[in-house]
Amino acid sequence: MITFDNVTKRYADGTVAVDGLNLDVPAGKTVVLVGPSGCGKTTSLRMINRLVDPTQGRVLLDGQDVQAANPSVLRRGIGYVIQHTGLFPHRTIEDNIATVPLLSGWGKAKARTRARELMDLVGLERAMARRYPHQLSGGQQQRVGVARALAADPPVLLMDEPFSAVDPIVRASLQDELLRLQGDLRKTVVFVTHDIEEAIKVGDLVAIFRPGGQLVQLDTPERLLGFPADRYVEDFVGFDRGIRRLSFFAAAGLDLDVRAVLTRETTVAEATQVAKGIGEQWVLVIDAERKPCGWVALADLESAPETATLADLSLVGWGHTFRPDTDSLRAALDATVLSRTGRAAGVDADGRVVGVTTYERMRAAIQSAEEAAVERQSGWQG
Amino acid sequence: MTFLRFAWAWLTSGQQWHGSDSIPLRVAQHLGYSGLSLLIAALIALPLGVAIGHSGRGAFLIVSLANIWRAIPTLGLLIMMVVYLGFSPLTWLIPLVALAIPPILVNAYEGVLGVDPDLTDAGRGMGMTGWQVLRRVEIPVAMPLIILGLRTGAIFVVATATIAAEIGTGGLGRFIIDGLASNQYDQVAGGAALVVALALLVQFAFVGVRRLAVPAGLRQAGRS
Amino acid sequence: MVWSWIPQNIGQILQLTLENAYLGVASALIGLGISVPLGIACVRWKLLYPPSLSITSAIYAIPSLALFVVLIPYTGLSDATVIIPLTLFSLCVLVPNVVDGLRSVPEPVRQAATAMGFGPLRRLARVELPVAIPVIIAGLRVATVSSISLASLGQLIGVSSLGYFFIDGLQRDFATEIFVGIAMVIVLALVADVALIVVRRLLTPWQRRHLPPAPPSVLTPASASREMAEVS
Numbered sequence: 001m002i003t004f005d006n007v008t009k010r011y012a013d014g015t016v017a018v019d020g021l022n023l024d025v026p027a028g029k030t031v032v033l034v035g036p037s038g039c040g041k042t043t044s045l046r047m048i049n050r051l052v053d054p055t056q057g058r059v060l061l062d063g064q065d066v067q068a069a070n071p072s073v074l075r076r077g078i079g080y081v082i083q084h085t086g087l088f089p090h091r092t093i094e095d096n097i098a099t100v101p102l103l104s105g106w107g108k109a110k111a112r113t114r115a116r117e118l119m120d121l122v123g124l125e126r127a128m129a130r131r132y133p134h135q136l137s138g139g140q141q142q143r144v145g146v147a148r149a150l151a152a153d154p155p156v157l158l159m160d161e162p163f164s165a166v167d168p169i170v171r172a173s174l175q176d177e178l179l180r181l182q183g184d185l186r187k188t189v190v191f192v193t194h195d196i197e198e199a200i201k202v203g204d205l206v207a208i209f210r211p212g213g214q215l216v217q218l219d220t221p222e223r224l225l226g227f228p229a230d231r232y233v234e235d236f237v238g239f240d241r242g243i244r245r246l247s248f249f250a251a252a253g254l255d256l257d258v259r260a261v262l263t264r265e266t267t268v269a270e271a272t273q274v275a276k277g278i279g280e281q282w283v284l285v286i287d288a289e290r291k292p293c294g295w296v297a298l299a300d301l302e303s304a305p306e307t308a309t310l311a312d313l314s315l316v317g318w319g320h321t322f323r324p325d326t327d328s329l330r331a332a333l334d335a336t337v338l339s340r341t342g343r344a345a346g347v348d349a350d351g352r353v354v355g356v357t358t359y360e361r362m363r364a365a366i367q368s369a370e371e372a373a374v375e376r377q378s379g380w381q382g
Numbered sequence: 383m384t385f386l387r388f389a390w391a392w393l394t395s396g397q398q399w400h401g402s403d404s405i406p407l408r409v410a411q412h413l414g415y416s417g418l419s420l421l422i423a424a425l426i427a428l429p430l431g432v433a434i435g436h437s438g439r440g441a442f443l444i445v446s447l448a449n450i451w452r453a454i455p456t457l458g459l460l461i462m463m464v465v466y467l468g469f470s471p472l473t474w475l476i477p478l479v480a481l482a483i484p485p486i487l488v489n490a491y492e493g494v495l496g497v498d499p500d501l502t503d504a505g506r507g508m509g510m511t512g513w514q515v516l517r518r519v520e521i522p523v524a525m526p527l528i529i530l531g532l533r534t535g536a537i538f539v540v541a542t543a544t545i546a547a548e549i550g551t552g553g554l555g556r557f558i559i560d561g562l563a564s565n566q567y568d569q570v571a572g573g574a575a576l577v578v579a580l581a582l583l584v585q586f587a588f589v590g591v592r593r594l595a596v597p598a599g600l601r602q603a604g605r606s
Numbered sequence: 607m608v609w610s611w612i613p614q615n616i617g618q619i620l621q622l623t624l625e626n627a628y629l630g631v632a633s634a635l636i637g638l639g640i641s642v643p644l645g646i647a648c649v650r651w652k653l654l655y656p657p658s659l660s661i662t663s664a665i666y667a668i669p670s671l672a673l674f675v676v677l678i679p680y681t682g683l684s685d686a687t688v689i690i691p692l693t694l695f696s697l698c699v700l701v702p703n704v705v706d707g708l709r710s711v712p713e714p715v716r717q718a719a720t721a722m723g724f725g726p727l728r729r730l731a732r733v734e735l736p737v738a739i740p741v742i743i744a745g746l747r748v749a750t751v752s753s754i755s756l757a758s759l760g761q762l763i764g765v766s767s768l769g770y771f772f773i774d775g776l777q778r779d780f781a782t783e784i785f786v787g788i789a790m791v792i793v794l795a796l797v798a799d800v801a802l803i804v805v806r807r808l809l810t811p812w813q814r815r816h817l818p819p820a821p822p823s824v825l826t827p828a829s830a831s832r833e834m835a836e837v838s
Binding site for chain 2: 663664666667668669670671672673675676677678679680748751752754755758759761762763768769771772773775776779781784785787788791792795796799
Binding site for chain 2: 133158
């Protein structure tokens with residue numbers, strides 16, 4: 001959809017901002033350009049809508065050289081979101097959003113209707129339509145910025161560090177919002193950030209740049225974390241990439257233990273027998289609806305009266321649960337680490353216990369996921 | 383309040399309001415000189431200031447202008463015009479326009495220059511042509527300073543029109559100058575009172591202009 | 607131009623120049639003396655600022671000749687009749703500059719000073735005012751140049767200044783005299799302007815270390831035009 005064909009940008013004083021860039025952005029995908037300051041990511045982005053022109057090479061949009069198009073016309077077909085929003089302070093929210101439609105000749109009524117639709121889309125209350133930007137919070141302003149970029153329904157969206165100027169909590173919700181929008185709209189998005197975590201969270205493909213404008217690696221987030229191309233990428237990606245990579249493996253791959261789960265009515269004698277039989281130190285106690293009540297240790301079972309039921313004993317808190325159907329191995333591992341017993345309960349959508357995982361089972365699941373990934377990688381490279 | 387006593391005495395004696403030297407006539411003349419000069423100055427200075435601010439070039443011109451303009455003695459300028467042009471409308475028009483141009487020019491320049499670059503970047507990025515960015519983004523956002531420049535220009539024009547009476551023009555300064563010449567303080571006081579009233583009224587008018595011309599979103603957000 | 611007129615009347619030229627200088631500089635300095643405390647008060651008690659601005663702006667809008675005349679019954683035809691209105695005019699420029707200058711002190715700097723044990727008064731004198739000096743002097747330059755130029759108008763009510771050459775030149779239809787008057791006013795104003803730039807350099811040695819061009823910041827106004835834009 002968007003192609004950088006050996007693009008170089010050199011400035012009059014000799015600085016090379018972009019150095020021989022070859023990059024394909026597939027239609028309907030989010031490609032994140034990430035790297036430190038001075039690596040050419042913003043310059044590359046701005047060559048797509050011709051705010052910057054290349055010194056050498058071509059940028060193609062849908063097979064057409066962007067140089068061939070009239071710049072203003074080209075830009076009206078491309079959404080553009082910047083870090084500090086650039087919302088027009090002298091226009092209301094709805095008029096801000098309606099900017100490109102109005103530029104393209106839509107009637108005021110039609111443009112404003114469209115603006116309100118977009119406000120719904122990005123999660124802004126319609127009551128804010130007549131307010132002015134300075135009356136909104138940072139997060140709300142960013143949503144307006146995104147709505148404004150989407151107003152004319154462009155197939156391509158360019159985003160230049162759009163969420164960097166807001167606090168982490170707001171940033172996380174804006175990122176989630178973007179993922180949700182992409183799920184619905186499937187725009188071709190080129191996203192620039194200096195934050196590798198944001199790139200991994202948001203991107204279908206991540207392009208890592210080196211200072212001096214060189215593209216070092218273009219890959220899916222999972223492959224980037226698992227197979228960094230060189231030392232630079234490895235450092236840039238960060239030190240705990242192994243664990244972070246686990247968020248790309250499904251917890252569904254876990255083999256959960258269903259035997260160590262017993263109801264409250266179970267007698268101590270039965271429980272002790274089960275625990276010894278399967279060789280487990282802890283047993284999970286559930287209620288009539290299969291909701292977790294807590295853990296009981298084998299040692300406590302052995303010292304309790306045989307005829308008592310599990311309901312009579314004091315239990316250790318069940319800690320954090322995870323969802324084997326939707327969560328990743330990372331979430332499962334996190335739940336396991338946080339638990340006092342070294343075990344985590346997997347639950348379904350209603351909170352009912354499905355099974356229990358242990359460190360050993362986690363290890364097994366991680367290992368098989370790794371092996372599968374390596375196979376994919378060599379298949380992909382071959 | 384001695385001054386007010388004198389002014390009141392003169393203002394309330396009926397003859398001031400009729401005839402060839404009447405108050406209404408002088409007020410009209412004063413407004414005429416001021417209005418015409420301000421208009422011409424604005425027609426020259428606004429496009430120039432906006433253009434220089436938009437392109438970012440020519441800053442040196444602006445800075446030099448800013449430094450020199452205030453130093454020029456207005457009375458001297460007016461009288462010098464008399465020496466060269468005798469007594470004609472241009473004698474007062476040229477100095478008045480010349481004195482009004484710098485504040486309008488400088489404020490328009492500062493206003494457009496000071497527009498947040500993110501706004502013009504966003505405008506261009508969305509597909510506005512250079513003209514559209516100027517019309518829809520830069521000028522509206524620069525409006526507070528543009529109006530300020532016009533208001534400052536108005537102050538200088540009204541003040542200089544007052545002094546112009548020294549070289550024989552009409553206007554409210556006529557009462558002051560003539561009264562001083564003939565030692566009639568009540569006329570002087572009356573004239574001065576009228577000048578004060580007119581000057582303040584012009585300022586009020588600009589408050590109204592500001593309310594009309596400055597977009598709502600900018601007023602509360604504070605001055606750029 | 608009758609050049610010979612100049613050396614023949616050099617005494618009078620210099621005397622009137624001095625008198626004009628006195629009127630202009632005195633007005634600006636008294637204005638400074640009023641606006642620094644007033645500005646400090648406006649920063650301390652924020653509610654004071656808008657009315658102060660409104661009043662000084664309103665006065666600034668009134669033609670100087672009218673104000674001279676208003677004062678005649680009280681101060682006669684003396685220097686004070688000219689100095690008082692010019693001082694009031696200078697407030698319109700100086701008070702906003704004092705306020706902006708003081709407000710331009712970065713909050714971390716102010717807090718660090720307090721944390722180190724500076725009481726409010728000492729912090730003002732040792733930290734805030736020094737940082738505000740460039741902005742204040744920028745305003746003082748405008749006020750001084752304007753006052754010197756306006757002081758020439760005092761001649762209209764008989765207060766001796768370079769305006770004498772204008773009026774006398776008009777009566778005698780003598781262009782040379784008028785030129786000399788204009789030139790002296792401009793020269794005087796520019797000399798005062800340069801002198802104040804020198805004063806600023808002397809008072810803020812820490813800024814001299816910046817290699818030109820210094821990056822524009824609130825502390826060093828990027829252009830003199832900004833001073834003009836400040837006047838309302």
